[in-house]
Amino acid sequence: MHPALQILEVIDIISSHTEHGSLPALASTCRTFKNPALNVLWRNLQSVEPLVKCLPSDLFGIDDEGLELQKPLDHKMWDTLSRYTSRVHSITQYGNSASIEPLSLIILSCPLAPASLFPNIRRLTWHASATRGAAEFLRMAFVPSLLSLDLQVSSASPAFFSVFSSLGTLCPRLQSMTLRYHRAIDEPSPNNSPFIIQPISQLHHLRNLEVWDLGIQGIQHIMQLQALRMMRLDFRTSSSSTWDGRSPSLLPGLQNLHYLGLDVGAFERPLNFLSSLTAIRPKKIVVSFIPQVAQPPVCVCPMLSQFLAILQEKCDNSKLEYFIFNTFSFRMPGMRTESGVLVSLRAFSNLTHLDIGRGRVISMSDEELCYLTGAWPKLQVLRISYYVTVDSDTTAVPTFHGLIRLLQLCPSLISLALVIDTTKVDGIDLRSPGDGHFTKLLKELSLGNSVIDSPLNVALILSGLFPDLEQVNLDCWNTTFMNALPQKKSAMKQWASVNSFLRGFSVVRERPGHIVT
Numbered sequence: 001m002h003p004a005l006q007i008l009e010v011i012d013i014i015s016s017h018t019e020h021g022s023l024p025a026l027a028s029t030c031r032t033f034k035n036p037a038l039n040v041l042w043r044n045l046q047s048v049e050p051l052v053k054c055l056p057s058d059l060f061g062i063d064d065e066g067l068e069l070q071k072p073l074d075h076k077m078w079d080t081l082s083r084y085t086s087r088v089h090s091i092t093q094y095g096n097s098a099s100i101e102p103l104s105l106i107i108l109s110c111p112l113a114p115a116s117l118f119p120n121i122r123r124l125t126w127h128a129s130a131t132r133g134a135a136e137f138l139r140m141a142f143v144p145s146l147l148s149l150d151l152q153v154s155s156a157s158p159a160f161f162s163v164f165s166s167l168g169t170l171c172p173r174l175q176s177m178t179l180r181y182h183r184a185i186d187e188p189s190p191n192n193s194p195f196i197i198q199p200i201s202q203l204h205h206l207r208n209l210e211v212w213d214l215g216i217q218g219i220q221h222i223m224q225l226q227a228l229r230m231m232r233l234d235f236r237t238s239s240s241s242t243w244d245g246r247s248p249s250l251l252p253g254l255q256n257l258h259y260l261g262l263d264v265g266a267f268e269r270p271l272n273f274l275s276s277l278t279a280i281r282p283k284k285i286v287v288s289f290i291p292q293v294a295q296p297p298v299c300v301c302p303m304l305s306q307f308l309a310i311l312q313e314k315c316d317n318s319k320l321e322y323f324i325f326n327t328f329s330f331r332m333p334g335m336r337t338e339s340g341v342l343v344s345l346r347a348f349s350n351l352t353h354l355d356i357g358r359g360r361v362i363s364m365s366d367e368e369l370c371y372l373t374g375a376w377p378k379l380q381v382l383r384i385s386y387y388v389t390v391d392s393d394t395t396a397v398p399t400f401h402g403l404i405r406l407l408q409l410c411p412s413l414i415s416l417a418l419v420i421d422t423t424k425v426d427g428i429d430l431r432s433p434g435d436g437h438f439t440k441l442l443k444e445l446s447l448g449n450s451v452i453d454s455p456l457n458v459a460l461i462l463s464g465l466f467p468d469l470e471q472v473n474l475d476c477w478n479t480t481f482m483n484a485l486p487q488k489k490s491a492m493k494q495w496a497s498v499n500s501f502l503r504g505f506s507v508v509r510e511r512p513g514h515i516v517t
Contacts, residue, residue: 008036011032011033011036012036012039014026014033014036015033015036015037015039015040016040018037018040020041023037023038023040023041024037024041027041038084038087039087041087042084042085042087042088043087043088043089043090044089044090044092045088045090045091045092046092047092047093047094047097047099048091048093048097048099048100048103048137049097049099050084051081051084051085051099051103051106052099052102052103052106053099054080054081054084055073055077055080055081055106056077058070059071059073059077059106060102060105068105069102069105069106069109072109073106073109078110078111081106081117082116082117085117085118086118086119086120087120088118088120088121089120089121089122089123090121090122090123090124090125091121091123091124091125091126091141092123092125093125093126093127093128094125094127094128095127095128096128096129097128100128100129100131100133100134100137101131101133103133103137104132104133104134104136104137105133107136107137107139107140108136110140117140118140118141118143118145119143119145120145121141121143121145121146122145122146122147122148123146123147123148123149123150124138124141124146124148124149124150124151125150125151126138126150126151126152126153127150127151127152127153128153129153130153130154130155130156130157130160131160132159132160134153134160135159135160135162135163138151138163139163142163142166142167142170142171143170143171144170144171144172144173145173146170146171146173146174147173147174147175147176148174148175148176148177149167149171149174149176149177149178149179150176150177150178151178151179151180152178152180152181152182153180153181153182154181154182156181156192158191158192158195161192161195161196162195164179164195164196164199165195165198165199166199167199167202167203168198168199168200168201168202168203169199169202171203172202172203172204172205173205174203174205174206175205175206175207175208176206176207176208176209177203177206177208177209177210177211178208178209178210178211179196179210179211179212180210180211180212180234181212181237182237193212193214193215193218196211196214196218197214197217197218197221198221200214200218200221200222200225201221201222201224201225203225204225204226204227205227206225206227206228207227207228207229207230208228208229208230208231209222209225209228209230209231209232210231210232210234210261211232211233211234212233212234212237212238213233213234213235213237213238213241213243213269214233215241215242215243216242216243216247216251216276217242219251219273220251222254223251223252223253223254226256227256228254228256228257229256229257229258229259230257230258230259230261231254231257231259231260231261232259232260232261232262232263232286233261233262233263233273234263235262235263235264235265235269235270235273236263236264236265236290241269243268243269243270243272243273243276244268244269244272245272246272246275246276247272247275247276250276250277250278251276251277251278252277252278253277253278253279253280253281253314254277254280254281254282255279255280255281256281257280257281257282258282258283258284259282259283259284259285259286260280260282260284260285260286261285261286261287261288262285262286262287262288263288263290264287264288264289264290265289265290265291266291266303267303267304267306267307270287270307271303271306271307271310274307274310274311274314275310275314277314278314279314279315279316280314280315280316281315281316281319282315282319282320283319283320283321283322284320284321284322284323284324284353285311285315285320285322285323285324286322286324286325286326287307287324287325287326288326289325289326289327301341304325304341305340305341305344308341308342308344308345309344311344312344312345312347312348315348317347317348317349318348318349318350319350320348320350320351321348321350321351321352321353322351322352322353323345323348323351323353323354323355324353324354324355324356324357325355325356325357326355326357327357340368342356342372342384343372345372345375346372346375346376347375348375348376349375349376349377350378351375351376351378351379352376352378352379352380352381352412353379353380353381354376354379354381354382354383354384355381355382355383355384355417356383356384357383362384362385362388362419363395363396363397364384364385364396364397364398365396365397365398365402366398366399366401366402366405367402368396369398369402369405369406369418370402370405370406370409373406373409373410374409376409376410377409377410377411377412378412379410379412379413380412380413380414380415381413381414381415381416382406382410382413382415382416382417382418383415383416383417383418383446384417384418385417385418385419385448386417386419386446386448386449386476387419387448387449387476387481387482388419388448388449388450397419397420397421397450397451398418398419398420398421399420399421399422399424400420400422400424400425400428400433400461401424401427401428402420403418403420403465404428404433404434404435404437404465407434407437407438407439407465408437411439411441412441413439413441413442414441414442414443414444415442415443415444415445416442416444416445416446417445417446417447417448417476418446418447418448419447419448419449419450420447420450421450421451422447422450422451422452422453422454422457422458422461423451423452423453423454425457425461428461430457430460430461430464431464432464433460433461433464433465434464434465437465438464438465438466438467439465439466440466440467440468442466442468442469443468443469444473445462445466445469445472445473446472446473446474446475446476447472447495448476449477449482449485449487449491452491452494452495452498455494455495455497455498455501456497456501458498459497459498459501459502459505460501462498462502463501463502463505463506469502470502470503470506471499471502471503472495472498472499472502474492474495474496474499477491477492
C-alpha cells in the first residue's frame with residue numbers, strides 16, 4: 001500500500017470525492033477504507049429508506065392492517081443498525097415513503113435508549129406525512145446533538161404534535177427550527193400550539209425560528225429567547241387567533257431580532273401583533289401577502305398604509321435597513337397604489353433595500369419619487385414598480401428627469417426596478433443625459449412595461465447614466481400577468497433593440513484607441 005494511504009486525512013478526502021453509488025464498493029475494498037467510506041455514505045441521508053434496507057427483508061410481513069414485524073431484531077441486527085445510524089449527521093425526507101411505517105415498528109421494539117440510536121444527528125428535515133409512525137421516528141431523532149429542525153406537514157393532529165412537548169429537554173442545543181403546518185381550506189384548525197409553546201421557552205440557543213401564529217402566550221415565551229435573531233410568523237394557518245383582537249397590555253417587544261418575517265392573508269392580525277409590542281429593532285422586515293384561494297380580492301393599499309404607520313411607530317427608525325413586501329396572488333394584477341402609502345418609510349433614514357414586489361400600479365410623479373427617495377441616501381436596491389396601466393389621466397409615471405434626480409439622491413444604487421415614461425426627453429442632452437451625473441455601480445435595471453417609442457434614444461440615455469450596464473432586465477415580462485398584455489410582442493421587440501444598442505455601445509467603449517463622442 002502506498003504510504004499516502006496510511007494518512008487518515010488522505011483517506012477521508014478520497015472517500016468524500018467518491019461518487020455516492022461507489023462508496024459501498026470502496027468500503028469493502030479493505031479495512032483502511034471501510035470506516036471513512038461508510039462515514040460518507042451514511043452522513044447525509046436523503047430519505048429514511050436506507051435505515052430499513054440495511055436490515056433483512058424477512059423481518060416484515062403483510063397482514064390485513066398492513067406491514068407487521070414478523071420477528072424481533074436480534075443483537076446482531078441491532079448492532080448493525082446502530083453501527084450505521086451512529087454515522088448519520090442529517091436526514092432529509094421529502095414526500096411520503098413506504099419505509100416510514102416499517103421504521104416505526106423497528107423503533108417501537110428498540111431496546112436502546114432513544115439518544116443512542118442517532119447520537120450524532122445535527123440536522124433533520126421532514127416534509128412528509130404526519131402519521132403516528134412519523135411521530136415515533138421523530139421522537140427517536142430528537143437528541144441532544146440536534147441543531148436544526150425543519151418540519152412541514154399537513155393534516156396533522158394534536159397527537160402528532162404531542163411529541164414536540166419534550167423538545168426543549170431532548171434538544172437543548174437546537175439553533176434553528178422551522179415548523180409549518182399547511183391546512184386545507186375546509187379543514188378545522190387543530191389546537192397544536194400548546195405542544196409547541198412550552199418547549200420553545202427552553203431553547204435558549206435558538207437563533208432562527210419559523211412557526212405558525214402561536215398567539216399572545218406564544219410570543220411571550222419567544223420573548224424569553226435572548227439568542228433569537230430571526231423570526232418568521234405565519235398568520236394564515238389558524239381560522240381563529242388571539243391576534244384577532246389587540247392584546248390588553250403592551251408586550252416588552254423583540255429587542256434582539258435582526259430579521260422579522262410575516263406571512264399574512266389579511267392585515268388585521270399582524271396589525272394587532274405589532275400594535276401590542278413596545279418596540280422592535282430588526283434590520284430586515286419581509287411581509288408576504290398570500291391570500292387564501294377562497295378569499296375574495298381585497299384592497300391592500302389602505303391596510304399597507306396602516307401597517308407602515310404602525311411600523312414607523314414601533315420600529316427603531318435608525319435600525320431598519322431592508323423592507324420587502326411581496327404579494328403572491330394572480331387575482332390582483334395591476335393593483336393601484338398611491339405613492340403616499342409609502343411615505344411612512346421615509347422615517348427609516350438608513351434604508352438600503354426597498355422592494356414592494358410585483359403586481360401593483362404605483363402612481364408616482366417625478367416630484368413624488370424624489371421626495372420619497374430623498375430620505376434614503378444609503379439606498380442600494382429600489383424595486384417599486386414593474387407595471388403601469390396606460391392611463392395618463394389617473395396614473396402618474398416618473399420620467400427620465402426623475403430618474404436622473406434619483407441618481408443624485410441615491411448614489412449607491414446597484415439595482416433598480418421602476419416603470420418610467422421614456423418618451424418625455426425634452427431638455428435632456430443625449431450626449432450627456434445626466435449633465436455630468438452618472439453611476440457605474442448599477443448592475444441591474446428593470447423598467448417593466450415602460451412606454452417606449454425610440455429604442456435608440458432610450459439606449460443613449462441609459463448608456464450615459466449607467467456606463468457599465470450591460471442590458472435592461474426583461475425577466476418581468478415572463479410572468480402570467482405580463483404574458484396576457486396585448487402589446488407584449490411589440491414591446492419586447494423594442495426592448496430587445498435597446499439591449500442590442502447597449503451591447504454595441506459597450507463594445508465600442510471597450511475598444512482601445514476609440515473615443516465615443
